Every structure is written in C-alpha cells, then in structure tokens.
Amino acid sequence: MKADITGVILAGGQSTRMAGKDKGLVMVNQIPLYRYVLDRLAPQVDTLLLNANRNIDIYRHSGLRVVSDTLPGFPGPLAGMLTGLQAATTQWVAFAPCDVPVFPADLVQRLWDGKRDAPAAFASGGGRDHPAFALLNRALIARLEAFLAQGERKVLLFFNRIGAERVIFPVKPPYFHNLNTPLDVLNWAKT
Known part of the structure; x- marks a missing residue:
C-alpha cells in the first residue's frame, strides 16, 4: 500500500438484537x-482505534485509543465512521464492525x-454487501457530516452518493458472518 492507514473497530451501537448487551464485550x-x-x-x-459509546474503561484495557x-x-x-475519520491522523481509515x-x-x-480513484471502497461477497467493512478518505468528513445532519443514516446510500467502489470478495465460510443475537453467539461458539 502507498499510504499509512488507521483502522477503526466499530463497537458503538445499541445492540438491540443482542438484548442490549454491548456486542463487542459479548464473550465467545x-x-x-x-x-x-x-x-x-x-x-x-x-x-x-476503537469506537465505543459505553463501557469505555473496559475497552481501554485493550490498550487502544x-x-x-x-x-x-x-x-x-x-x-462511528465520522468519529473515526475525525480522530485519525492518517489520510485513509479502514473500518470493521465488532460483531x-x-x-x-x-x-x-x-x-x-x-x-x-474513488474516495471510498466497501466489501461485498456472497451476494451481499458488507458496508461496515470499508476504507474511507478523511476528505469525506464534511460530506459525511452534511449527510448525517440531514437525518440520513444508511451507509450504502452515503456510499452511492460519494461514488464508493464495491470490492467483491470470494466468500469462504465463515467470512463476514455477523453475530447479532445471543443465538448467533451460541451457534458460533459451537463451531
């Protein structure tokens, strides 16, 4: 790669499908x-870096900012992507969800x-997009702020508007498998 890249783990969600438990801290x-x-x-x-909105002290034990x-x-x-872009000191930032x-x-x-030449790219594979796996340029900060200020929240809609590239990955199980619910975690732990 030609550039330094900051990575951001997205762990700032409400985890409603995980019965309100902080997904990143669910034990597997x-x-x-x-x-x-x-x-x-x-x-x-x-x-x-790690993006989190609760249990900050627990996450800090990882040694990450x-x-x-x-x-x-x-x-x-x-x-979370906006926060990661704002906190990064590199021009490019890669994102991955905690689940x-x-x-x-x-x-x-x-x-x-x-x-x-696009300002962003995101993963796709297995016939599905995985937009939380993305690479964004910090030059997108103002556009992302404006998008969110309009009340928009859909990641793919933002990526379409900025001309992000969809990068196809050959999906080999269990790549890109989300653990959204306690049952998902239980089933994953058995594998």
Whole structure:
C-alpha cells in the first residue's frame, strides 16, 4: 500500500438484537467479540482505534485509543465512521464492525487496490454487501457530516452518493458472518 492507514473497530451501537448487551464485550469462547476483530485487523493497519459509546474503561484495557461518537443517541455506523475519520491522523481509515469475528486477512489491501480513484471502497461477497467493512478518505468528513445532519443514516446510500467502489470478495465460510443475537453467539461458539 502507498499510504499509512488507521483502522477503526466499530463497537458503538445499541445492540438491540443482542438484548442490549454491548456486542463487542459479548464473550465467545471466553474471549470478548471485539478481540477477534482487533487481532484480525491490527496486522493490516498502521494504527488502531476503537469506537465505543459505553463501557469505555473496559475497552481501554485493550490498550487502544477509544473514541466515542461525536453525535448523540447511537445514530449508527456512519456516526462511528465520522468519529473515526475525525480522530485519525492518517489520510485513509479502514473500518470493521465488532460483531464479525472472521474476515479476510487481506481485507484492507484488497479495499485499497479496489478503490481505484474513488474516495471510498466497501466489501461485498456472497451476494451481499458488507458496508461496515470499508476504507474511507478523511476528505469525506464534511460530506459525511452534511449527510448525517440531514437525518440520513444508511451507509450504502452515503456510499452511492460519494461514488464508493464495491470490492467483491470470494466468500469462504465463515467470512463476514455477523453475530447479532445471543443465538448467533451460541451457534458460533459451537463451531
């Protein structure tokens, strides 16, 4: 890659489908879910941050810098992306959600290669988009602020408006599998 890249783990959601538990801290085989993402993303980036809106002190035990949404009320992954872009000191920022323990070990490199001249790129595979796995340029901060100020929250709508590149990944199970509910976690722990 030609640029330094900051990685951001998105762990700032409300986790409504996880019975309100902080998804990143849900234990999977005695390991907090966010640790799987940290271990997978850290080798792919130069610096790593964690976006969280609660349990800040627990997340700080990871040694990562923890940044909370600058917008109130858990407004979704785009707010976490905005916060990550604002906190990063590099021009490019890669994002990964805290609830997907397995994703490609070359995710960031492939997003970088696939972005071409676009200001952003996101992952797609298995016939589905995975927009929380994304690479964005900090030059998008003002456009993202304006988008959120209009009350918009849909990640793919924002990506369409800015001309983000969709990067297709061959999906090998269990890549990109979200753990959204307690049952998902239970089933995952059995594998």
